[in-house]
Amino acid sequence: MATCLPKELQDVVPGCKKALHLETLDKSKLGAPFFFVLAQSAERLFQGRFQESLGFATNVLDYSWEKLNTGHWKDVDVCWREVFTFGSLFKAVCQYGMRDRFNTMDAIKTCDLGLLMGAPVLDNILSRLVAVLQNSARGTTKRPQEQCSKSPPTSQVPKRPRTLILPVIDSEKKVPRVHCPSLKSFLLNYMRKRQPVIIQSNMEHWPARNHRPWSLEYLRQIAGCRTVPVELGRRYTEESWSQALMTVDEFIDKYIVQKSSDVGYLAQHQLFDQIPELREDIRVPDYCCLGDGEEDDIVINAWFGPKGTVSPLHHDPQHNLLAQVVGSKYVRLYAEEVSDCVYPHEGHLLHNTSQVDVENPDLQQFPRFKSAPYLECTLEPGEMLYIPPRYWHYIRSLDVSFSVSFWWS
Structure with missing residues (x-):
């Protein structure tokens, strides 16, 4: 019954078990005993028997977690991801x-x-649901990040300087820059010719670039208590590379404010699907409509990390x-035609990744890399870099950086 649910959630959560439409799940793949446990969690939820419902929901999540990680x-069949979502909802x-x-x-986690x-x-x-929960959490404290994080204030965090050699861009290898090309010009001169280009002055209407500028403080307020996957390690090709789940607050405190000796990177994550408030701060470039797919097919990823x-x-x-x-990045680009010179990894898993350390190559092991032609640039705030399909690219952040990538076919 709806009256058994917390009042704040009644506009989001259906009022009865029937409205969940659990019967649409594939019982033949889930199995009758497992489906019974899921149904019992829902039954007790709407009876207000939260302790019992939580026990069933925990069992649902534990079992479906094993299926998701096999x-x-x-x-992984989508039915297990759907079940994980229902279990998360009930819990x-x-x-x-x-x-x-x-x-x-x-509950937010x-x-x-x-x-x-899921x-x-x-x-x-x-x-x-998480939007309602987050608003509830914000209402309990003057500053939302204080509710989400127990980290020391920024001013008390020791800062350890990190030095990096800034690249000198070869004038003959610069990626060209253009000012807001028309759709026709972009299609004919860059997309069809598979020509990388930097587009300037095409992001100034983004709220993230004007009246809601992204800063660490702003990101804490909007997303500080949200749990995200963070890559740990300098690059994903290293054996020590791993991933961990943590809140945005924890990530900022450890890897950006404190400047940990380890590297953490919130990379290639669909953050804007997870946190629609941040999605409102960006705009899909019109150039993405020139592909064969629909706008819903555009994949938007966040790339947020330290220098x-x-x-x-x-x-x-x-x-x-x-x-x-936010911030700037050094980018090196190699055309698909010189793939033999960048020595892709063998095997299917990393076939699209080079074995070469671009800025410190072992030319004895990879001699052809020295002669491979390339383009390079420093991508500055407010600029967009077009990278054609199958165009090799290497990227290093030069300071605290937040990039957004738009992939389309």
């Missing part, structure tokens, strides 16, 4: 309803794990506009 992600509502044992941050690992159900209910993060030399299968919102 084999390659693309081979988060229970946590919020049992605030004598849990706080709102626990549960929603984020569901958004990261699949959208009920019109992406977790995204709408010194590196994306090893690699290529992607789609068109890419890399928009620099």
